[in-house]
Amino acid sequence: MVVLLEMWVLVIIVAVSLQSRVLLSSQNLTCNSDDVRGLRGFMNGLESPIDGWWPKFSSSFSSSSCCNWVGINCNSTSGRIVRLELPNHVLTGSVSDSFSNLNHLRTLNLSHNFLTGPLPVSLFLLPHLEVVDLSGNRFNGVLPLNINLPALQVLDISDNAFGDSLPSGLCVNSTRIHVLIFAANYFNGTIPLEFGNCNFLEHLDVASNYLSGVIPKFLFTLPKLVELALHDNRFTDIEGIGNSTSHLVRLDISSNRFSRNIPDFFHRFPNLSYFSAHSNNLFGGIPPSLSHSPSISSLSLRNNSLDGKINFNCSAMVNLTSLDLASNNFSGTIPDALSSCQKLKALNLARNPILKGQIPQTFKNFPSLSYLSLSNCSLSNLSTALKVLQHCPNLSVLVLTMNFYNEQLPPDDDLQFKSLKALVIANSNLTGSIPPWLKGLTQLQLLDFSWNHMTGSIPGYLGNFKSLFYLDLSNNSFSGEIPKNLTRLESLISRDMSLKDPSPSFPFFKIRNMSARGSIAQYNQIMRFPPLLDLSYNHLTGPIWREFGNLKKLHVLDLKHNNLSGTIPGSLSGMRSIETLDLSFNSLTGTIPTSLVSLSFLSKFSVAYNNLTGTIPSGGQFPTFTNSTFEGNSGLCGDFFINCDKIQVPLQTPASENNQEDFAIILPVLTGFGAGFFVTVIALLVVPAIRDKSKRN
Numbered sequence: 080m081v082v083l084l085e086m087w088v089l090v091i092i093v094a095v096s097l098q099s100r101v102l103l104s105s106q107n108l109t110c111n112s113d114d115v116r117g118l119r120g121f122m123n124g125l126e127s128p129i130d131g132w133w134p135k136f137s138s139s140f141s142s143s144s145c146c147n148w149v150g151i152n153c154n155s156t157s158g159r160i161v162r163l164e165l166p167n168h169v170l171t172g173s174v175s176d177s178f179s180n181l182n183h184l185r186t187l188n189l190s191h192n193f194l195t196g197p198l199p200v201s202l203f204l205l206p207h208l209e210v211v212d213l214s215g216n217r218f219n220g221v222l223p224l225n226i227n228l229p230a231l232q233v234l235d236i237s238d239n240a241f242g243d244s245l246p247s248g249l250c251v252n253s254t255r256i257h258v259l260i261f262a263a264n265y266f267n268g269t270i271p272l273e274f275g276n277c278n279f280l281e282h283l284d285v286a287s288n289y290l291s292g293v294i295p296k297f298l299f300t301l302p303k304l305v306e307l308a309l310h311d312n313r314f315t316d317i318e319g320i321g322n323s324t325s326h327l328v329r330l331d332i333s334s335n336r337f338s339r340n341i342p343d344f345f346h347r348f349p350n351l352s353y354f355s356a357h358s359n360n361l362f363g364g365i366p367p368s369l370s371h372s373p374s375i376s377s378l379s380l381r382n383n384s385l386d387g388k389i390n391f392n393c394s395a396m397v398n399l400t401s402l403d404l405a406s407n408n409f410s411g412t413i414p415d416a417l418s419s420c421q422k423l424k425a426l427n428l429a430r431n432p433i434l435k436g437q438i439p440q441t442f443k444n445f446p447s448l449s450y451l452s453l454s455n456c457s458l459s460n461l462s463t464a465l466k467v468l469q470h471c472p473n474l475s476v477l478v479l480t481m482n483f484y485n486e487q488l489p490p491d492d493d494l495q496f497k498s499l500k501a502l503v504i505a506n507s508n509l510t511g512s513i514p515p516w517l518k519g520l521t522q523l524q525l526l527d528f529s530w531n532h533m534t535g536s537i538p539g540y541l542g543n544f545k546s547l548f549y550l551d552l553s554n555n556s557f558s559g560e561i562p563k564n565l566t567r568l569e570s571l572i573s574r575d576m577s578l579k580d581p582s583p584s585f586p587f588f589k590i591r592n593m594s595a596r597g598s599i600a601q602y603n604q605i606m607r608f609p610p611l612l613d614l615s616y617n618h619l620t621g622p623i624w625r626e627f628g629n630l631k632k633l634h635v636l637d638l639k640h641n642n643l644s645g646t647i648p649g650s651l652s653g654m655r656s657i658e659t660l661d662l663s664f665n666s667l668t669g670t671i672p673t674s675l676v677s678l679s680f681l682s683k684f685s686v687a688y689n690n691l692t693g694t695i696p697s698g699g700q701f702p703t704f705t706n707s708t709f710e711g712n713s714g715l716c717g718d719f720f721i722n723c724d725k726i727q728v729p730l731q732t733p734a735s736e737n738n739q740e741d742f743a744i745i746l747p748v749l750t751g752f753g754a755g756f757f758v759t760v761i762a763l764l765v766v767p768a769i770r771d772k773s774k775r776n
């Protein structure tokens with residue numbers, strides 16, 4: 080009896096709560112019929128469904144509760160849709176011309192999808208639209224001439240395929256715009272005169288298009304404009320600024336086609352903090368208004384044809400923190416006075432081939448200096464340079480490549496670089512051995528002495544540097560064994576990604592070796608460098624240590640062109656992240672360990688020109704390697720080589736039997752990689768397995 084009563088109570092409670100929920104939702108969730116029409120049109124243009132939305136053509140569409148759908152917000156008073164936000168939803172298809180129905184829309188954010196086609200005209204006539212973000216899609220076509228978006232404040236259509244001229248109609252009817260971002264499209268022509276009406280514009284970005292002509296004067300004097308990005312276009316000239324004052328804080332005109340001198344108008348830019356004009360064809364000297372600007376914090380004039388003496392007035396330039404004058408024709412010496420720029424952290428004077436002399440003694444007193452690149456100048460006296468620079472307490476990146484020819488690292492044992500994280504002195508024909516004081520550079524993450532004439536052995540203490548993950552000693556005359564301690568490098572065993580990146584704001588240059596056709600890899604951040612041990616082209620002898628297998632995080636191991644002997648350890652399969660493994664041109668004997676087939680990221684592999692024997696393993700990445708990987712080993716046998724009949728060939732295990740093992744090996748490696756790849760591998764490996772199973776069932 081009691082039980083029955085309790086059951087009834089329960090049933091009633093459930094019923095009531097269900098009904099109230101239905102009531103509540105039907106109260107709140109009805110959608111305005113215009114909005115329903117607009118959404119239906121929008122959905123019909125899409126090729127992909129949206130999670131949580133009714134399916135296309137659903138009969139219950141019109142009575143449905145669209146205000147609760149993912150990405151939709153309605154005004155609670157009017158019940159009209161005011162926000163439609165579906166960024167990063169993997170949407171495909173196009174946007175149909177149904178926006179005239181969504182005429183209360185204020186925010187439209189469809190950024191980072193795969194939408195294509197031109198934009199509908201109706202989108203440009205919405206009276207309440209304030210924020211439009213369509214960036215990162217594949218929209219194309221031409222923007223309409225007639226635009227009437229009186230409420231518009233932010234328009235971002237960057238990273239699409241729009242073409243022809245910029246929409247001159249903007250700012251005629253849309254007087255409240257403060258952000259316009261057109262970057263990374265195919266816009267051509269000039270900057271429309273009508274942009275002079277954009278009186279509330281704070282941020283204009285037209286970078287990475289095909290715009291040309293003259294940068295008009297009015298852009299500098301728009302009353303609110305603080306950020307102007309014009310880089311990576313085809314602008315050829317710049318109008319003056321006259322007697323006006325510009326409020327710009329950031330100005331980027333880099334990578335254009337200016338072939339003129341830098342205008343001496345920077346006294347008209349009292350708030351300019353960032354100025355970048357790199358990669359043009361600017362010539363002449365640095366004008367006085369620029370070299371005395373008190374507001375400039377970051378100045379990049381890299382990759383032009385500027386000349387004359389480097390002359391900055393540090394007592395005026397109180398805010399200068401980053402100065403990049405690389406790849407020009409500056410002459411004379413490094414000015415003594417630079418060290419009195421009290422905030423200067425990053426200094427790049429690389430590739431000024433006639434800049435000569437020594438590092439000034441005044442640099443002993445340069446506390447702010449953190450990043451210094453002087454590669455490819457004509458500097459001399461490495462010993463003095465290092466003795467001066469060791470006094471810079473915050474120096475963390477030092478690049479001195481291609482200077483100081485035929486000198487040697489000072490052997491004195493009293494040099495100290497406690498804060499140094501990257502030291503690059505490559506391509507300088509340095510002689511002598513690695514001096515003992517290097518032992519004190521325990522913070523090093525990156526060390527590159529490649530392409531010198533250095534001799535002696537590789538010091539074992541390098542293996543104790545906890546953060547070292549990039550060591551390039553290739554193309555020298557180092558001899559002796561590879562120190563076993565290199566197999567203990569902590570950041571190659573479990574790389575600590577939380578290492579603070581000490582990188583400057585300018586690119587480093589790393590000249591790749593000849594086998595990569597002398598190509599130049601450019602890295603802006605130390606953390607972008609791959610974890611690497613390159614000891615190739617030396618005179619190293621002895622074995623390849625079994626313990627190299629511990630280096631789970633290593634991407635590149637290059638030991639080619641040495642005199643290494645012994646066998647290839649099977650334990651190398653422990654280097655689970657390895658992409659390049661080059662052991663060619665040594666005296667290795669024995670077989671190629673079958674375990675190497677488990678190295679699933681191995682894309683460049685060579686054991687050519689050794690004395691290897693036996694069968695070339697199959698499976699894993701091995702079928703993708705060509706002849707050249709194995710050639711020059713008279714005893715090797717495999718698909719490429721005909722001498723197999725001389726050798727008893729053991730039958731290969733069929734690939735299918737190995738599948739499960741491969742999977743077990745691949746899974747843990749994947750944790751460090753993108754989900755996309757993970758999904759692909761799972762799809763490749765698991766889906767067929769499931770299909771097989773279901774077939775069997």
Ligand SMILES: *[C@@H]1O[C@H](CO)[C@@H](O)[C@H](O)[C@H]1NC(C)=O
Nearest residue numbers: 103104106107108154155156
């Ligand atoms: C329904 O809408 C009203 C205002 O229109 C609001 O006060 C109430 O919290 C909403 N109820 C639910 C369950 O969302």
Ligand SMILES: *[C@@H]1O[C@H](CO)[C@@H](O)[C@H](O)[C@H]1NC(C)=O
Nearest residue numbers: 154155156157158159161185
């Ligand atoms: C909601 O709509 C009402 C009436 O149309 C309007 O007055 C109000 O400003 C709107 N509120 C928002 C936040 O859009």
Ligand SMILES: *[C@@H]1O[C@H](CO)[C@@H](O)[C@H](O)[C@H]1NC(C)=O
Nearest residue numbers: 166188190210211212233235
């Ligand atoms: C659009 O959405 C993305 C992702 O949430 C966001 O990062 C971006 O700031 C939004 N755009 C605007 C203009 O608010």
Ligand SMILES: *[C@@H]1O[C@H](CO)[C@@H](O)[C@H](O)[C@H]1NC(C)=O
Nearest residue numbers: 224225226227247248251252
């Ligand atoms: C401004 O809006 C009016 C009214 O819709 C329209 O006729 C005109 O063409 C618009 N102007 C521009 C430049 O788009």
Ligand SMILES: *[C@@H]1O[C@H](CO)[C@@H](O)[C@H](O)[C@H]1NC(C)=O
Nearest residue numbers: 242243244265266267268269
């Ligand atoms: C801009 O590109 C279009 C084709 O996309 C071309 O027809 C037009 O002539 C170009 N205009 C200019 C000024 O280069």
Ligand SMILES: *[C@@H]1O[C@H](CO)[C@@H](O)[C@H](O)[C@H]1NC(C)=O
Nearest residue numbers: 296319320321322323324347
């Ligand atoms: C700039 O100002 C000077 C003196 O203030 C004046 O002589 C000159 O005409 C002005 N130039 C322009 C272009 O306004």
Ligand SMILES: *[C@@H]1O[C@H](CO)[C@@H](O)[C@H](O)[C@H]1NC(C)=O
Nearest residue numbers: 324325326327348349350351
């Ligand atoms: C420079 O910026 C400051 C605030 O950052 C502002 O008060 C000042 O008016 C600006 N100067 C000019 C000339 O725009």
Ligand SMILES: *[C@@H]1O[C@H](CO)[C@@H](O)[C@H](O)[C@H]1NC(C)=O
Nearest residue numbers: 349350373374375376397398
């Ligand atoms: C220097 O930079 C500081 C902080 O960024 C800023 O407040 C100050 O106005 C700048 N000085 C000049 C002269 O621009």
Ligand SMILES: *[C@@H]1O[C@H](CO)[C@@H](O)[C@H](O)[C@H]1NC(C)=O
Nearest residue numbers: 484485506507508509531532
């Ligand atoms: C550096 O050494 C190489 C030989 O290894 C030589 O060809 C080159 O001319 C030398 N460069 C200088 C500047 O001494």
Ligand SMILES: *[C@@H]1O[C@H](CO)[C@@H](O)[C@H](O)[C@H]1NC(C)=O
Nearest residue numbers: 538539540541542543564567
């Ligand atoms: C090699 O590493 C071991 C253990 O960290 C250490 O005791 C030894 O001193 C190192 N060898 C050299 C030459 O630094």
Ligand SMILES: *[C@@H]1O[C@H](CO)[C@@H](O)[C@H](O)[C@H]1NC(C)=O
Nearest residue numbers: 644666667668689690712713
């Ligand atoms: C390697 O093989 C070559 C001939 O193929 C032979 O001359 C040489 O002595 C061998 N070296 C070793 C270390 O076995």
Ligand SMILES: *[C@@H]1O[C@H](CO)[C@@H](O)[C@H](O)[C@H]1NC(C)=O
Nearest residue numbers: 705706707710718719720721
């Ligand atoms: C591979 O080697 C075989 C025999 O040595 C030769 O016939 C063939 O041309 C080589 N293939 C390539 C792509 O070098």
